[in-house]
Amino acid sequence: MESVLLAIVLAPLIGSVIAGLFRNQIGRAGAHWVTILGVATSCALSFWVLYQFVFEDAPVYNQSVYTWMVVDGLRMEIGFLIDSLTAMMMAVVTFVSLMVHIYTIGYMAHEEGYQRFFSYIALFTFSMLMLVMANNFLQLFFGWEAVGLVSYLLIGFYFKRESAIFANLKAFLVNRVGDFGFILGIAAVAMYFGTLDYAETFARAPEHAATTVNVWGDQHWSLMTLITMLLFIGAMGKSAQIPLQVWLPDSMEGPTPISALIHAATMVTAGIFMVARMSPLYEMSETALSFVMIIGATTAFFMGLIGIVQNDIKRVIAYSTLSQLGYMVAALGASAYAAGLFHLMTHAFFKALLFLAAGSVIIGMHHDQDMRHMGGLRKYMPITHWTLLIGTLALIGFPGFAGFFSKDAIIEAVHHSQIFGSGYAHWLLVAGVFVTALYSFRLYFMVFHGEGPRKFESHHEAHDEEGGAEASVHHEVPDEPVPHESPKVVTVPLMLLAIPSIFVGYFTIGPMLFGDYFDGVISVAAVHDTLGEIDFHGAFGFMLHGLTGIPIYLAAGGFLVAWYIYTRRPILATEIATRFDWAYWILDRKYGFDDLYQWLFARGSQLLGKGLWQAGDRVLIDGIAVNGSAQSVGWLASVMRFLQTGYLYHYAFAMIIGLLGLLTWFVIV
C-alpha cells in the first residue's frame, strides 16, 4: 500500500519537476505528456484506492513515511492517513486535475509559458494530495501552504499584467491571515495534546473537553472552542469565507483551467475538508459550530447576490463558488459534515465543468470575457452550450442532478439543527437558492440566447475594458469573426465532467449521507446528528420529497425571472439597476470589503511602517541615541578643547580660582 500511495503523490511531482526544469529540452508536447502521464498514474491509482474502500471494505491505513523531527517529546512526521474520506478526496482531486490537464492542451495552445503552466498544475496536484493524505497537522500545513504557493504562482501566471500580480499578492497575503490563525491552532493542539498526529489528537481530545484557558484578563475560554476557532480562521482564508473572501474573485486573473481546478474544485475546498477531518474536535464546541454555520450561511447568501451584478463570465462563476463554499461551511456548522463533503464532491464536478465551459466560451469569443458582448452562442458552440447547461442545472439543484441532492441535504440538515444561529442560517440558505438560479440562468441566457454575439464585430475594442482581461496576452488577431466550437481536447473533458455532474449525486447520496461510508471517520455527537433526522428512503424518494419543499420553487422562480428579464425584456435589468441604484452600488462595490482592506491594511501598514521607520529608527534611535551621542561626544570635546587653550596665564588663573574655592570651602565648613 505504501508504495502505491507514494506513487500517487510523487508521480505528479516528478512530472512537474521534469516539465519545469527541462522545459527547453522536452518542448511543449513533452511537457504536457510527462505531466499528464504523472497525473493519470496518480488518478488511476487513486481510483484503485477508492475502489478498495467502497467495495472491499479496506482497513484504514495510517502510517508514517519518515520522521521529520523529534524534539522535546514532540514527534513530527510525514505520513499518510488513508480512509474513506481521503480516498474520496484523492479521486476527486486527481480526476478533476486530469481533466484540467487535458483541457489545458487546447486552452493554452497558443500561450507563452506552456511548460511552466503544466509544471505548476502538476505541482499543485502533488501539493493537494499531500494535504488530503496527511495524517498529521504538520503535513496538513505543508500541503496547505504549498497549494497556496502554486495558487500564487498561477494567479500571477500572466506576470506582465499589473492586475494579475496584484491579485496573486493579495491572494497570498489574505491566505496568510487565515494561516496566522491556523498555525496558532496547531500550536494549541501541540501544547495541550502533546502530538500533531490526528489519531492521537482525537484520542486525547475528550480529556480536554472541560479544559479552559485564560487568554485575556479573567475570561476563561473553552480550550476546544479556542482550538477549533483558530483552525477555522485558516479555513476561512483558504475557503474564502467572509471576511477573508476578497482574494477569490481577484484570483480569476489566472488562466481559466486553474480557476476550475484550484479556485473552484479543489484548493478552496481544503478548508471544508479540514473541518470535516477535525469533526471530533468541532463536535466538542457548540460555539465554534454556531460560528461556522453563521459565517457559511452569510457567505452563501451575500456573495451570491454579488454574482447577479457581475458581467465578467468568470467572475459570475467565482461568486457562485464563494456562495457554494458558504453552503458547504454552513453544513459543517450543522454537524452535517458528510453533507458538506458530499456537496464538495458534486460541486467539484459541476463547478469545474462550468469553469471549463466558460473557458471554452472565452476561446470562442477570442478571449473576451464580458457577457454583454456575448449572446446566441448556442448556435455556434453546441457542445459547450449543452455541457454548460448541465452544469447550470446541477448548480441550481434541478431534481435528479448532482447539486440537487447535495444542496437539499444541506438545507434539510441546517433546518434540523438546534444550535444558535441555525434559524438565520436556514433562511439565508433557502433564499440563496433563488439567488443561485437567478445568476446562473442570467449567465446562461446572456451567453447562449438572444441575438447572435452582441457587438461581436467590435469586440476588439473590448480589450481595453475590464472584461478583456486575458486579451492583452493574445497578440494574434483571429481572421474569422464568428465564434466556433472548441477543439476536442477542450470538449471531451467537458463531456467527461458532465457525466458525474448529472449522476454522481443520485448514486452516492445513499452511502455517503445515510449509509456507512464515513463511519469511523466523521464523528457526530448524538445531539448534533442533523442528517440522522432526515427521513431517507432511497435517492428517488429523496427527490420526490424535494419536490414538496420550498427550495425547488425558489429555484424555478429564479429561473423564470432570469428567463423573463434576459430573453424577453432585456431593458428591465437596466431599469431595475437604475431604480435601485443604491443596492446596485452596494453590490457593485462588493459591500466595500476591498476598499476597506485596501485603505486600512494596505495603506495603513505602509503608513505605520513609514512612521516607525522615520520616527523610531531615524529620529529616535539614530538621530538622538546614536548620532546624538556621537555629537555630544564631539560637543564635549569642543568644550574641553576650549579649556585647553595652551596659555599659561589661563591655567594659572584657573589654579588661583580653584585654590580660592577650596579655601572658601574649608573656611565655611
Place this chain on the structure above:
Amino acid sequence: MTAEWPILSTVIWLPIIGGALVLASGDKAPNVSRWLALWVSILTFLLSIPLYTGFDASTAQMQFVENLPWIPTFDVNYHLGIDGISMPLILLTTFITILVIIAGWEVIQYKPSQYMAAFLIMEGVMVGVFSALDAMLFYVFWEAMLIPMFLIIGVWGGPRRVYATIKFFLYTFLGSVFMLVALIYMYFKSGSMEILAFHDLKLGMTEQVLIFLAFLLAFAVKVPMWPVHTWLPDAHVEAPTGGSVILAAIMLKIGGYGFLRFSLPITPDASQTLDWLIIAMSLIAVVYIGFVALVQQDMKKLIAYSSIAHMGFVTLGFFIVFRILANPAADGGAVLGVQGGMVQMVSHGFISAALFLCVGVLYDRLHSREIKDYGGVVNVMPWFALFMVFFAMSNAGLPGTSGFVGEFMVILASFRADFWFAFLAATTLILGAAYTLWMVKRVVFGPVTSEGVAALQDINAREALVLTSLAVAVLILGLWPAPLINVMDASIGNLVQHIGISKL
C-alpha cells in the same frame, strides 16, 4: 575526548594561513589568488566535515577538544572544543565561505587577492569564535572578527562606506568592551578563564544582573536586536555582496551563540528575572521591524531589516525557556524553543545569504539596489526569477523550506509560554510574506520597465552554482530537519537543564 588530529585548529588556521598566502600572491595574477582562495576554502570545508560525521550526538560533552597553555601567568589556555550548539554553526561558516569566494570571482576586480584573503581570514576567526572554550581566546577571536569585516566594508564598500564602517565598529566595539569587563570580573571570581568554569560559578543576583547586562550589550548589538540594530542596514547597504553574506549569514549568529554559551548558562537567574526584556525586544523586532521592512526602497535595506525580524525569532526562542518551565500546563517545550532558535539561525544563514547574493546578481548588472529601478526582471532573467521567488518564499517561511522550520518551532514553543507571545510572533506569517513578496512583485514581476532591465543577462553558470547550492541546503533542511535537530539535542537538553537550576 581528545581528537588525535587537531581538526579544530586546522579549520581555524588553514584559512588564516591560506589567507596570508593569498595576500602574498598579490594582484599581479588575480586568477592565481582566486583559485588558491577557492581551494583553501574547499579544503577547509572538507576538513570540517569530520566534525559532523565524527560527532557523538549522544553527549553534551565538549568534543574534538584541544587544550594547550597559552598565557600561563593568567591561566589562559588555547582551549578549543565544540558541542551540538557550535558544530552546526562551524559547518555553516565553512560552507558559506566557499560560496562567497565563488560569488566574488569576477565581480571583484579591485585588489582581488586582498578581498579573498580577508574572507579566508574571516572564516578562520569565526570558526575560532565558535570553538573557543577559553574566555580570553574567545574575546580575541571576537574582536579580531571586526578587522576583516571593517576592511571588507571600508575598501570594497559603497559610497557611504566610511559612515557605515565607523558606525559598525563603534556599535560592536562598545558592546564588547562591557563583555570584557564581565569576563575579567569572572576571572577574578573563579581564578580561571574557562567558559565551562564560568557556567558553574556561583554568582549573586546583583552580580548576575550586571554581568547579564554587559553580555546583553555585546550580543544584542551583534544579533542585532531592537533598538541597537541601526548599524546593520547601513553596514549591509554599503558592504559588497560577499560582506553582506558573511555579515548576515554568520556574524549575526555569533550574537545568538553568545546568548547560549554565556548569558543563559552563566547568569540563569538574571536571565530569568530579565527575560521579559529580551522577549519584549524580540517581539518588537518581529512586529516593528516587519513594518519598517515593508516600506524600504532599497533591496539590501529591506533584507537587512528582514534579518533583524528573523533574528528576533532566535532570541525569542532562547528566552521563552523560563516562562515555559514555569508554566504547569506547558508540558515541556523549553528545548523546542531553543532548538527552534538554533534552527532559525542556521536557516537564516542560508536564506539571507541567498537573498543578498540575489541582490548582488542584480547589482552587478545594473548597479542599483533601488526597487524602483527594476521591474519585470522575470522577462529577461527567468532562471534568476526562479531562484529569487524560491528564496523569497523561504524567507516568508513556506513549509518545505528551512525558513519554516525554525519559525514553526518557536511559534509552537512560545504558545506554551504565553498565548500573546505566539500571537505576536505569528504575525510574521503575514508581515514576512508582505514585505518579501511585495518586493518580488515590484522587482521580478510585471512588464519590463526600463531599457536597463531589458538588457539584463540571465545568471551565468557560476551564479547558478552558488544559488543552487543554497537552494539545495534550504530544501534539505526544510524537508528533513531531523539530522540537524539530532546533533543539537543532547547539548541543548543539557543547557536547558542547567539553566533551570538556580545559582543563588
